[in-house]
Amino acid sequence: MATRFLRRASKILSSTNPNPSSPLALGRAFSVASAPIRATLFPGDGIGPEIAESVKTIFREAEVPIEWEEHYVGDQIDPRTQSFLTWESLESVRQNKVGLKGPMATPIGKGHRSLNLTLRKELNLYANVRPCYSLPGYKTRYDDVNLITIRENTEGEYSGLEHQVVRGVVESLKIITRQASLRVAEYAFHYAKTHGRERVSAIHKANIMQKTDGLFLKCCREVAEKYPEITYEEVVIDNCCMMLVKNPALFDVLVMPNLYGDIISDLCAGLIGGLGLTPSCNIGEGGIALAEANLANPTALLLSAVTMLRHLELYDKADRIQDAILNTIAEGKYRTADLGGTATTTDFTKAICDHL
Amino acid sequence: MTPLRRLRPLLKDLVTQKTQIRHVTYMPRPGDGAPRAVTLIPGDGIGPLVTNAVEQVMQVMHAPVYFEKYEVHGDMKRVPEEVIDSIRKNKVCLKGGLKTPVGGGVSSLNVQLRKELDLYASLVHCCNLPGLPTRHENVDIVVIRENTEGEYSGLEHEVVPGVVESLKVITKFCSERVAKYAFEYAYLNNRKKVTAVHKANIMKLADGLFLESCREVATKYPSIKYNEIIVDNCCMQLVSKPEQFDVMVTPNLYGNLVANTAAGIAGGTGVMPGGNVGADTAVFEQGASAGNVGNEKIVEQNKANPIALLLSSAMLLRHLQFPSFADRLETSVKRVIFEGKYRTKDLGGGDCTTQEIVNAVIANLD
Numbered sequence: 001m002a003t004r005f006l007r008r009a010s011k012i013l014s015s016t017n018p019n020p021s022s023p024l025a026l027g028r029a030f031s032v033a034s035a036p037i038r039a040t041l042f043p044g045d046g047i048g049p050e051i052a053e054s055v056k057t058i059f060r061e062a063e064v065p066i067e068w069e070e071h072y073v074g075d076q077i078d079p080r081t082q083s084f085l086t087w088e089s090l091e092s093v094r095q096n097k098v099g100l101k102g103p104m105a106t107p108i109g110k111g112h113r114s115l116n117l118t119l120r121k122e123l124n125l126y127a128n129v130r131p132c133y134s135l136p137g138y139k140t141r142y143d144d145v146n147l148i149t150i151r152e153n154t155e156g157e158y159s160g161l162e163h164q165v166v167r168g169v170v171e172s173l174k175i176i177t178r179q180a181s182l183r184v185a186e187y188a189f190h191y192a193k194t195h196g197r198e199r200v201s202a203i204h205k206a207n208i209m210q211k212t213d214g215l216f217l218k219c220c221r222e223v224a225e226k227y228p229e230i231t232y233e234e235v236v237i238d239n240c241c242m243m244l245v246k247n248p249a250l251f252d253v254l255v256m257p258n259l260y261g262d263i264i265s266d267l268c269a270g271l272i273g274g275l276g277l278t279p280s281c282n283i284g285e286g287g288i289a290l291a292e293a294n295l296a297n298p299t300a301l302l303l304s305a306v307t308m309l310r311h312l313e314l315y316d317k318a319d320r321i322q323d324a325i326l327n328t329i330a331e332g333k334y335r336t337a338d339l340g341g342t343a344t345t346t347d348f349t350k351a352i353c354d355h356l
Numbered sequence: 357m358t359p360l361r362r363l364r365p366l367l368k369d370l371v372t373q374k375t376q377i378r379h380v381t382y383m384p385r386p387g388d389g390a391p392r393a394v395t396l397i398p399g400d401g402i403g404p405l406v407t408n409a410v411e412q413v414m415q416v417m418h419a420p421v422y423f424e425k426y427e428v429h430g431d432m433k434r435v436p437e438e439v440i441d442s443i444r445k446n447k448v449c450l451k452g453g454l455k456t457p458v459g460g461g462v463s464s465l466n467v468q469l470r471k472e473l474d475l476y477a478s479l480v481h482c483c484n485l486p487g488l489p490t491r492h493e494n495v496d497i498v499v500i501r502e503n504t505e506g507e508y509s510g511l512e513h514e515v516v517p518g519v520v521e522s523l524k525v526i527t528k529f530c531s532e533r534v535a536k537y538a539f540e541y542a543y544l545n546n547r548k549k550v551t552a553v554h555k556a557n558i559m560k561l562a563d564g565l566f567l568e569s570c571r572e573v574a575t576k577y578p579s580i581k582y583n584e585i586i587v588d589n590c591c592m593q594l595v596s597k598p599e600q601f602d603v604m605v606t607p608n609l610y611g612n613l614v615a616n617t618a619a620g621i622a623g624g625t626g627v628m629p630g631g632n633v634g635a636d637t638a639v640f641e642q643g644a645s646a647g648n649v650g651n652e653k654i655v656e657q658n659k660a661n662p663i664a665l666l667l668s669s670a671m672l673l674r675h676l677q678f679p680s681f682a683d684r685l686e687t688s689v690k691r692v693i694f695e696g697k698y699r700t701k702d703l704g705g706g707d708c709t710t711q712e713i714v715n716a717v718i719a720n721l722d
Contacts (some may be wrong), residue, residue, distance in 0.1 A: 162561040163561070173521055174524060175521055175522075177519045205612075207456040208510075212520045212521075212522040238644065239616075241613050242625055245617055269592060271595055275592070
């Protein structure tokens with residue numbers, strides 16, 4: 001009990017650091033640590049390319065053995081993918097199995113597939129993992145946030161199946177399948193086990209949506225039985241929202257269907273300081289991991305890149321870079337605009353390199 | 357300290373606690389003082405405790421309302437006909453929570469009641485109570501939520517074993533009337549801004565229709581500012597900068613989440629008043645999370661928080677056009693919270709029972 005508490009405490013102090021001796025969730029074997037690993041990079045739009053340069057610079061300084069393959073979003077719809085992403089980009093991620101993505105915006109109500117949704121569907125990215133930790137260098141109203149949100153990423157309310165029945169009446173389908181729910185529940189419990197987490201909470205609204213969320217809960221319960229050492233609980237989403245804003249320390253790992261996951265993970269990001277400070281990672285079948293930044297901001301992309309390094313088991317490099325980032329933010333001298341400062345991306349990058 | 361400095365806290369006391377600001381006199385029509393019947397549904401769990409609290413306070417105030425009590429419990433198949441008839445006759449109802457079995461075969465009675473009576477707008481008023489410490493200041497948000505359709509249509513079926521579909525239905529008719537109610541509320545209560553919450557970048561047709569209806573109604577109220585926000589961004593903004601929101605209008609499910617989040621940042625669902633309103637009837641209940649009936653421990657120890665329902669009954673009195681009774685009740689409740697001696701556990705207080713709080717409220721009535 002005491003060792004578990006100490007482990008949790010040291011985790012809070014040093015952010016994510018899964019036990020290096022246990023195999024990581026998707027068991028990738030690397031022969032030589034120094035052989036360059038190929039990774040796909042999507043700089044994204046807006047200031048995306050600028051901050052992607054920042055990531056590349058810092059990785060070069062830290063001597064991380066990664067070779068980047070850059071891909072850009074086209075301006076024509078590729079018929080093979082039905083969106084602006086080309087088939088080649090997707091094949092590249094499938095081959096390299098690991099990638100980093102900047103923010104790519106979706107225009108509202110245009111009639112073509114959302115870019116992020118396309119990536120998710122084509123690469124079968126079924127789980128979105130977002131660790132939320134209060135950063136020691138950036139003070140918000142909440143100091144003790146330490147939770148992970150795991151969100152089902154392929155179905156649910158975001159299936160995109162809508163139609164107009166008659167004028168003025170629209171139906172939208174929410175689909176929950178046993179297969180997808182089992183998959184994400186398995187990943188959630190596996191993640192909890194490998195990262196030493198003690199509790200998994202399933203968030204639902206099964207008192208109203210009895211069959212759909214009921215099926216999701218049934219799948220979670222089945223998986224929970226296989227992991228008796230992890231406490232499992234079910235929380236209705238209204239209570240969850242309220243408890244999160246009153247006392248976020250109550251939660252550990254949260255597993256949820258698509259829509260609730262979207263809202264709750266953004267809520268948790270808001271608790272610690274915004275999307276600019278929360279890394280997130282999409283896990284796909286076949287061992288694919290795509291780390292993404294949700295905001296066009298160097299910190300977001302850098303922290304996501306660190307998550308990617310941890311997935312590749314390059315823990316010491318990941319720790320070095322993460323400490324450098326946190327120290328730079330804690331110092332407060334070089335902060336980008338969304339953290340309340342006036343520094344440019346280049347200054348921020350240079351400051352981090354100096355801290356390495 | 358200079359004499360003026362020493363006097364300042366006393367002056368503050370004088371203003372906030374002891375003097376009651378006289379509003380413009382409400383001139384009633386002859387006969388308005390006749391007692392009105394209000395249907396009362398105690399409900400399950402903590403429901404009977406908190407509705408009893410309201411009854412006691414109303415009696416002491418000699419408020420011109422009398423309650424017609426009906427027993428309804430969450431495990432009944434339907435709300436009894438006589439209860440619905442009574443509500444239709446009285447036009448007003450006060451209710452505690454009805455427990456909904458999770459994942460069972462019975463549909464929620466709370467939802468059933470709303471659909472039967474066509475209570476199409478649900479309103480929660482989340483604002484900071486003076487004296488109650490919260491992480492966020494300057495919160496004064498009213499969440500108006502479409503109450504009859506959307507994700508709560510209850511239309512689910514199993515396509516093949518292991519695949520379940522649920523229909524979310526959005527109609528122009530329902531979206532328009534809730535948007536109209538939201539703007540009318542803002543207009544009548546001197547609110548400056550209405551924000552529509554949606555997810556139209558993903559659910560283009562469904563939430564797109566909702567937004568279209570809101571935009572149309574917004575053009576008819578040019579003095580009220582209107583803007584739109586995506587629901588995940590909205591939750592993020594609520595926890596970091598809640599002062600930017602005023603009135604929010606949302607479809608059914610997002611309204612539930614936003615109302616609970618807003619209630620949480622302003623002090624918790626135990627203190628937020630609210631109710632459901634339709635063209636003919638109004639049902640007042642605990643603001644957010646109305647289906648929450650607490651756990652057995654709270655019921656046994658009589659430690660339920662009656663503040664939310666007391667404030668909702670003040671809203672009920674105002675709805676029935678008894679403004680001075682409403683003011684008296686509200687002022688008294690606010691004084692009790694400000695003093696801080698009598699608070700239940702969820703407000704950070706000690707082991708206070710419901711009855712102690714009721715006694716404190718009664719003692720503080722003018």
